Each structure stands twice: as structure tokens, then as C-alpha cells.
Amino acid sequence: MSPVSLRRIRTALATLAATAIALTGCAAPLPTDASWQPREPESISGLAFSGESVAFDSLDPANLAGISQHRATNTDLGLDLSWPMVAGADEFNSEIQEQQWSLIEAQEVATGLNYAPQLQPHGLSERGCAPGQTTASADELREQYPDASLIGSCEIVAAAGNILGVRTRVLDDEQDASVTTYYDLASGNSTAATELLSLDEEALGTLWHEAVVAIRANAGQVTLWPGDDATPLDETSRAQFETALAGAVLEADGSLVLDKSGGFESEVLDALPGRDAPGLVDRIQFTPEAIEPYLSEQGRSTLEQLDANWQPPQTSTMGLHAGCDLVPCVALTYDDGPNPGMTELLDTFAERGDVATFFFIGNQVSGNADIVQRTYDEGHELANHSWDHPDFTTLKPNELRDQISKTQNAIASITGDAPTLVRPPYGAFNNKVVADIGMPIIMWDLDTLDWQGPPRESLISDVVDNSRPGSIVLMHSIHDNTVAAAPGIIDGLHDRGFELVTVTGLFDGSVPGGVTFSRE
Numbered sequence: 078m079s080p081v082s083l084r085r086i087r088t089a090l091a092t093l094a095a096t097a098i099a100l101t102g103c104a105a106p107l108p109t110d111a112s113w114q115p116r117e118p119e120s121i122s123g124l125a126f127s128g129e130s131v132a133f134d135s136l137d138p139a140n141l142a143g144i145s146q147h148r149a150t151n152t153d154l155g156l157d158l159s160w161p162m163v164a165g166a167d168e169f170n171s172e173i174q175e176q177q178w179s180l181i182e183a184q185e186v187a188t189g190l191n192y193a194p195q196l197q198p199h200g201l202s203e204r205g206c207a208p209g210q211t212t213a214s215a216d217e218l219r220e221q222y223p224d225a226s227l228i229g230s231c232e233i234v235a236a237a238g239n240i241l242g243v244r245t246r247v248l249d250d251e252q253d254a255s256v257t258t259y260y261d262l263a264s265g266n267s268t269a270a271t272e273l274l275s276l277d278e279e280a281l282g283t284l285w286h287e288a289v290v291a292i293r294a295n296a297g298q299v300t301l302w303p304g305d306d307a308t309p310l311d312e313t314s315r316a317q318f319e320t321a322l323a324g325a326v327l328e329a330d331g332s333l334v335l336d337k338s339g340g341f342e343s344e345v346l347d348a349l350p351g352r353d354a355p356g357l358v359d360r361i362q363f364t365p366e367a368i369e370p371y372l373s374e375q376g377r378s379t380l381e382q383l384d385a386n387w388q389p390p391q392t393s394t395m396g397l398h399a400g401c402d403l404v405p406c407v408a409l410t411y412d413d414g415p416n417p418g419m420t421e422l423l424d425t426f427a428e429r430g431d432v433a434t435f436f437f438i439g440n441q442v443s444g445n446a447d448i449v450q451r452t453y454d455e456g457h458e459l460a461n462h463s464w465d466h467p468d469f470t471t472l473k474p475n476e477l478r479d480q481i482s483k484t485q486n487a488i489a490s491i492t493g494d495a496p497t498l499v500r501p502p503y504g505a506f507n508n509k510v511v512a513d514i515g516m517p518i519i520m521w522d523l524d525t526l527d528w529q530g531p532p533r534e535s536l537i538s539d540v541v542d543n544s545r546p547g548s549i550v551l552m553h554s555i556h557d558n559t560v561a562a563a564p565g566i567i568d569g570l571h572d573r574g575f576e577l578v579t580v581t582g583l584f585d586g587s588v589p590g591g592v593t594f595s596r597e
Contacts, residue, residue: 124367125284127291131360133326133334135208136233143389144233144241145430146205147399149177150574151195154184155226161206161233163241164397165390168265173243174403177229180247184227194405194546194574201574206231211246211255211324214356215338218248226250234326238385239263244324253338255324259379262390270325273333273376280371285310285318288361289345296349314343321361327376329383331365395456396432398576401583401596405546407575408583409433409566410521411554412462412500415445415452419554423448425563427455431577435554436462436500436519439484446491453492458579460498460519461485469501469510477513498580498588506592517588519580521551522595527559536562541569547596549580 138144143164150157158177162170181192210218210230222228227249235242239262246255257270276284286308310318317337325335340346340357351357372380398406411422414435426433435452437459442449453459463469464480472480481499489495499516511518525531525539536558540550552559570577581588583596 124364125287125291126362126364127288127295127360129360131334131336131362132212133234133328135212136236137208138206138233141233141236141387141389142392143394144236145394145397147404147576148201148204148574149181149194149399149404150197150201150225151192152197152224153195154181154188154190154192155224156181156184156192156229157222157225157227158229159205159207159210159231160229160245161231161241161243162394162397162399163262163389164392164394166241166260166262169241169260169262172260172267174400176245177403180227180229194401194403196405196546196573196575199572202568202572206233206243208232211244212336212358214358215248215253216356235259235329235383236387237329238382238388240379240382240385242326244326246324254320255336257324257326259327268375268379269323270327271319271323273325273327273373273379274322274368274371275373275376276322276371281315281318282308282310284363284367284371285314287363287367288318288341288359289343291361292341292346292359293349296351308345309343311343314341317341327368327380327383329380331368331380333363333368334361335363336360393456394430395427396579396582397430398578398582400585401547401576401578405573405575406578406583406596407544407546407570408549408578408580409540409552410436410460410500410519410549410580411552411559412436413438413466414554415441415448416555417445417448418557418560419445419448419452422554422560422563423451423455423457425560425567426457429567429571431567432456432458432579432582433577434458434460434498434519434580436460436498437484437488437496438462438466439464439480439487442484442487442491449488449491453494458498458581459488459492459494459496460500460580461488461496461516462500463502466502468503468505469514470505470507474513477510481514481516511592517590518592519549519588520592520594521549523548523550525550525552525559527552527556527562530556530558533558533562533565537565537569540566541573544570544573544575545595545597546575547583549583549593549595 138146138161145162147162148159160173160177185192211232218228229247231243231245234244241260241262244255244257259268289308321335321337325333327333337359340352340359411433415437435457461481461484464483469477485495498519499514500519504520506518523543525536527536
């Protein structure tokens with residue numbers, strides 16, 4: 078090697094050494110403690126945590142007494158909506174259905190189409206507030222509901238004492254946002270998640286700072302930042318953080334859980350690894366110590382009840398249904414009882430929480446009083462099918478009145494309530510019969526001809542395939558094949574999106590006078 082080359086190498090090494098010495102003067106000294114380790118997230122911020130393990134309690138409505146689940150779809154409008162209802166909580170049920178109508182009306186405006194309850198070929202047995210519906214990624218939700226451009230999903234996040242916590246999510250082409258509301262079913266009052274906390278500008282900034290610290294820690298950030306310096310809360314970050322707080326869940330231990338699909342946008346987060354990953358969700362859990370100073374009076378009142386046992390206004394959901402202008406409804410009706418074979422039929426309905434309308438023959442009532450009482454107690458509708466099944470068009474006025482009144486009295490003597498509906502035997506009536514009876518006469522728009530003894534599968538497919546929203550279906554409780562077909566009929570109707578109602582329920586409690594064949 079030449080002397081010139083050696084001099085160049087020595088000069089370069091000297092320059093590097095000088096640069097290294099200079100750099101140590103403007104940087105924090107490296108740790109010299111051999112026991113030093115990168116800090117765990119909880120040591121960076123003891124007030125908030127972030128990561129995939131962060132989650133709120135989500136309850137399965139199927140395990141909660143008094144709660145029923147509902148779903149409305151319309152592929153023309155691109156709608157798929159789910160919501161819960163609670164037996165005996167009329168104010169809550171009205172409010173939650175109004176929320177669905179608000180979404181529907183907005184979609185009507187967007188599409189220029191009018192909404193009507195719509196059936197699907199199959200696939201609607203799963204309905205209501207399933208765990209994970211508000212935390213799944215947008216892609217996962219769209220894969221689950223491929224025909225919907227507007228998806229309304231929900232989760233039950235609290236059921237304690239009189240409090241029901243519902244987290245609802247709306248996903249469409251322009252938004253993906255969740256809102257949590259705590260309903261006091263005893264008072265009828267509701268508290269939004271944003272009302273649980275009393276946050277001024279400083280408090281909002283403090284929580285945002287702790288959230289950012291937690292996200293950075295979860296991403297492997299081990300520098301001494303942010304120290305005591307507040308994290309900047311710019312306009313975009315503020316809007317996203319406030320939206321996330323609207324969907325926050327207050328846990329029974331006093332912690333608060335929130336999430337942001339797609340992650341928060343902030344200059345202090347954008348450079349972290351994985352921020353551009355598909356399906357990114359920032360999940361934050363604030364500890365009770367972080368939240369307690371900011372709880373509002375409503376928040377403290379709600380928290381006090383979250384450890385209590387669930388106490389719904391009513392435990393049975395038999396007959397609880399959404400409005401028949403919101404969901405497809407069908408009324409299954411059974412003639413010629415009461416009869417001993419109805420026990421199996423009633424068992425089938427009870428197992429599924431559904432109801433029907435039974436047109437009873439009066440002279441069979443007293444001999445089957447236990448069946449009559451059970452039918453009434455389980456929420457079914459009891460109606461008049463004459464005293465001994467004559468053709469009404471062949472009777473004199475006094476004979477017709479006798480057929481009706483004796484049956485009314487027989488049923489009322491057991492249940493305490495007289496029927497309000499009549500079905501003439503054989504479906505035989507004329508104008509004079511209608512005038513003389515003076516009560517709504519209920520016919521049908523789907524006759525199964527079950528008295529001819531069709532195979533069970535044929536009977537099932539007839540009802541499931543041919544019922545339409547508002548249908549009244551004619552069957553008879555005295556035929557074994559009809560009783561055997563009931564499980565398949567009910568399950569098949571559910572799978573198409575139907576809710577089963579009584580005839581009176583089909584008309585929202587007010588059946589029109591005269592002769593009725595269906596709701597339509």
C-alpha cells in the first residue's frame with residue numbers, strides 16, 4: 078500500500094472518531110445499567126392500555142331473559158338492520174324501532190325508493206345483537222352482509238339491574254361509527270356514552286394523551302417520549318376521538334373501552350409501524366383510575382348498577398314482535414281445537430318463543446280447560462270458531478247468536494277474557510252473517526289443505542314458500558301431520574325473515590271490522 082493511501086485511511090478514521098465524540102455531546106447518554114430492559118406498556122402509562130387483547134364485555138342476548146332479537150332487510154334499498162327488544166319495555170322498544178326507521182328513511186332519500194318489509198330465500202335465522210358485530214372490521218361485516226350498502230348492527234354491552242347497554246354501529250359508504258347508549262328500563266330514561274363523562278378541554282386532552290401513549294407502547298415505542306409534554310390534539314384527532322368516545326363502553330369495574338376502526342390519524346402516530354395495515358383498529362382501555370375523576374352524575378349512577386343482576390320488566394318474550402310495517406309478519410292460525418294433541422304443538426311454539434291464533438270450538442272448551450288456560454297463559458290468541466261447527470249461512474239469526482255467545486262465555490269462564498275474533502266454520506259467510514255477528518271475521522289467504530293429510534315436508538314447504546308479509550295461514554290443530562310439521566314451518570319462516578304474530582298483532586292491536594283475509 079502506498080504512503081498516500083495510508084494517510085487517507087488514517088485521516089478518515091480520525092474524522093469518524095471526531096464525529097462520534099461530537100455526537101455524544103448532543104444526544105442523551107445511552108443506558109449503562111446492564112439490567113436495563115425496554116419498558117412494558119403498563120410502565121409507560123398506568124392509565125390506558127392498547128392492543129388486540131383490549132375488549133369490552135359483550136353479552137349474548139340468547140342468554141338474557143326478556144330480550145328478543147330482530148332483523149329487517151331490503152335488498153332493493155341495500156339495507157340490513159338488527160336490533161334488540163325487551164318484553165314489557167314499551168318506551169325502549171319504540172325508541173329502538175324509531176332508530177331503525179331513521180336509517181330507513183335516510184336510505185329511501187339516498188336511493189329514491191320506498192321501503193317495504195322484504196323476505197329473503199333463506200339465511201335470516203341469525204338476527205339481532207351478536208357479540209363482535211360492532212368490533213368486526215368493515216371488510217368482515219361487508220362479507221357477512223354482502224347485499225347491504227347500509228348495515229346496522231349491535232351488541233349488548235350491559236344487562237344489569239334495570240340497565241340495558243346497547244352499542245349500535247352504522248356502516249355505509251360514508252361512515253363507520255358506533256354509538257353506545259345505556260337505557261334505564263324502569264324510568265324510561267337513557268344515557269349516551271358521551272354523557273357518562275364530564276370533559277372540559279383539559280380533560281379531553283389528558284385522555285387523548287394517555288390514549289396516544291398506550292398506542293405507541295403497543296407498537297413497541299420505547300423512547301422516553303412523551304414525558305410530561307401533552308400530545309397535540311388537532312382538529313382531525315379531536316373529531317375522531319370524540320366519535321370513539323360516543324361508542325365507548327363503561328365496564329362494571331369502572332374502566333372505559335373504546336375503539337377506532339382504521340386507527341386514529343395523528344402526526345404522533347402516523348410513523349409507527351403497521352399504521353397502514355388493512356383492518357387496523359386502535360383499541361384503548363382506560364383504567365378506573367383514569368376515568369373516575371371525569372365521571373358525570375349520570376355516569377356514576379350507571380356504574381353503580383352495572384354489578385347488579387339483570388332484572389327485565391318481563392322475562393317471557395312470547396308474542397313480542399317488531400312492527401309489521403318494519404318486518405315481515407305472518408299469522409299462523411289453527412282451527413278446531415282445543416284438543417289434547419295441542420300439547421305438543423304448544424311445546425313447539427314455547428321452545429321457539431313464538432305465538433299463533435287458535436280458533437276454538439265452544440263445546441270442546443270445558444273438556445280441555447287445561448289446554449285452553451295454557452294457550453292463553455303463553456300469549457297465544459284465542460278466537461271463536463262457533464259452538465259445534467255448523468255452516469253459519471244456514472242458521473237463523475238467533476241460532477247464529479247462540480253459536481257465538483255460548484263459545485264466548487265458555488272461553489271467558491276459563492281465561493277471564495272473551496275472544497274478539499270469529500272464524501266461520503268452512504269459511505262460509507254472507508253479508509247477513511257478517512252483519513249479525515258484529516265482530517271481525519277472520520279468513521285466510523293461504524289454505525294449507527292440511528285436512529287432506531299431505532306429507533309433512535310438503536306441508537312445511539307450502540307454508541314456508543307461499544307465505545308473504547301479512548299472510549294469514551289456515552291449519553288445524555287436530556291433525557297429527559300438522560302438529561309434526563310445526564317445527565319445520567316455524568324454523569323455515571324464521572329463516573326467510575318472518576316474525577310470527579297473532580292475528581291481532583298482525584294489525585298492531587286493531588283488527589279492522591268486516592271480513593279480513595290478510596294484512597295487505
